[in-house]
Amino acid sequence: MIGSATLDGQRFADRLHRAIAAGGPIPVSAYMGQANAHYYAARDPLGTAGDFTTAPEISQMFGELVGLWLADLWQRAGRPDVHFVELGPGRGTLAADALRAMAGAGLRPPVQLVETSPALRAAQRLRLPDAHWHHDLSTLPDDAALLVVANEVFDALPIRQLVRAPDGWRERLVVSEGERFRPVPGPRAAGVPLHLADAPEGSVLETSPASAAVAAELGRRLATQSGAALIVDYGHARTAIGDTLQAVSRHAFADPWLRPGEVDLTAHVNFEALALAATCVHSPRPESFVPTNGIERESPTTAWPVVEQGALLKALGIDARAAALARAQPGRAEEIELARHRLTAPDQMGSLFKALALTAPGWPAPAGFA
Ligand code: SAH
Numbered sequence: 001m002i003g004s005a006t007l008d009g010q011r012f013a014d015r016l017h018r019a020i021a022a023g024g025p026i027p028v029s030a031y032m033g034q035a036n037a038h039y040y041a042a043r044d045p046l047g048t049a050g051d052f053t054t055a056p057e058i059s060q061m062f063g064e065l066v067g068l069w070l071a072d073l074w075q076r077a078g079r080p081d082v083h084f085v086e087l088g089p090g091r092g093t094l095a096a097d098a099l100r101a102m103a104g105a106g107l108r109p110p111v112q113l114v115e116t117s118p119a120l121r122a123a124q125r126l127r128l129p130d131a132h133w134h135h136d137l138s139t140l141p142d143d144a145a146l147l148v149v150a151n152e153v154f155d156a157l158p159i160r161q162l163v164r165a166p167d168g169w170r171e172r173l174v175v176s177e178g179e180r181f182r183p184v185p186g187p188r189a190a191g192v193p194l195h196l197a198d199a200p201e202g203s204v205l206e207t208s209p210a211s212a213a214v215a216a217e218l219g220r221r222l223a224t225q226s227g228a229a230l231i232v233d234y235g236h237a238r239t240a241i242g243d244t245l246q247a248v249s250r251h252a253f254a255d256p257w258l259r260p261g262e263v264d265l266t267a268h269v270n271f272e273a274l275a276l277a278a279t280c281v282h283s284p285r286p287e288s289f290v291p292t293n294g295i296e297r298e299s300p301t302t303a304w305p306v307v308e309q310g311a312l313l314k315a316l317g318i319d320a321r322a323a324a325l326a327r328a329q330p331g332r333a334e335e336i337e338l339a340r341h342r343l344t345a346p347d348q349m350g351s352l353f354k355a356l357a358l359t360a361p362g363w364p365a366p367a368g369f370a
Helices: 002-023 028-041 060-076 093-104 118-127 209-225 271-279 309-315 318-328 330-344 346-350
Strands: 082-087 111-114 132-134 145-151 160-165 168-177 180-188 204-207 227-236 246-249 252-254 264-266 290-292 295-297 353-359
Touching (some): 002 028, 002 168, 002 180, 028 264, 060 093, 060 330, 082 093, 093 111, 093 145, 145 209, 160 180, 209 227, 209 271, 309 330, 309 346, 309 353, 318 330
Parallel strands (some): 145 227
Antiparallel strands (some): 168 180, 246 252, 246 264, 290 295
């Protein structure tokens, strides 16, 4: 299995080298998008035997607290008809834990999973046999409110990289160089925020049009259908300069310019950009447009100030939940405490990982955000 995946990855890298030789350098976003599509299509990369581990795979507490967060909002919003939606559900662990917790609160919504990977869809089907699958958000039902969760999904969506050259900002392109790929400055890039125009030479600025498009569609859906979304990932609360493209393989950092398609490529999520995209929504009710900064726009979906994962899980009661689990299973007490620490400690996942909550107009303040 491992051997065949590697051979297959080599064939993908060879094809990419030939495509660049024939057609010229490609943007970093094309490199990352093609590499990750290949990477995820054929494998389940999660867990100790895979390449990386995520919060729901560390402990059931993560999915349970997310489920309770959603159920609490739903109750305070007046118990409307809803669909549960998860973007990039991995093995379906978060959804299974969240749905169990939600059922305890009387919420049993239909399950809609947005997943492109056939291998991971198969894994999800084992845990969530009654779910409905979608390739993207466009086919999600529009007959009820949406309760949306996305954990460690946006970090895998393609980023563009712009690099500050002596004569201004340029788009980074990827060239083929022997076994390796290499980023080089390409054509001049427009659209760099004014305050960054004179950043020092060599500075890298990342943007993710793919992530912004998903956030905008989420914002539009929440504004028109109602509901809420919780986006959890590692990244920056505000736009920041820096090259954050990274590769992970077998739980260790790897070279992002070697073996594309065989390693997991991710980048810091820009939560400020996601919040902006989700709230810059043009609703179908033009009479309600409010001029903001001279721009005709409306923000019917609310983006709550980003909070750190550790603070959110503590506000949602992870300490009490861990204590209850340890009391019920004394033999697992140490493992449960380790998981709680890993999810919340500032030097573990507690600070680097952050959460963004989006709510529809008229919905109450979400727990842990207000
Ligand atoms: N949320 C899960 C899995 C995280 S791994 C967890 O926390 O464990 C990233 C997930 O996003 C995988 O399910 C992967 O197949 C999915 N994904 C990656 N790129 C995607 C894309 N372009 N469109 C939709 N899903 C994608």
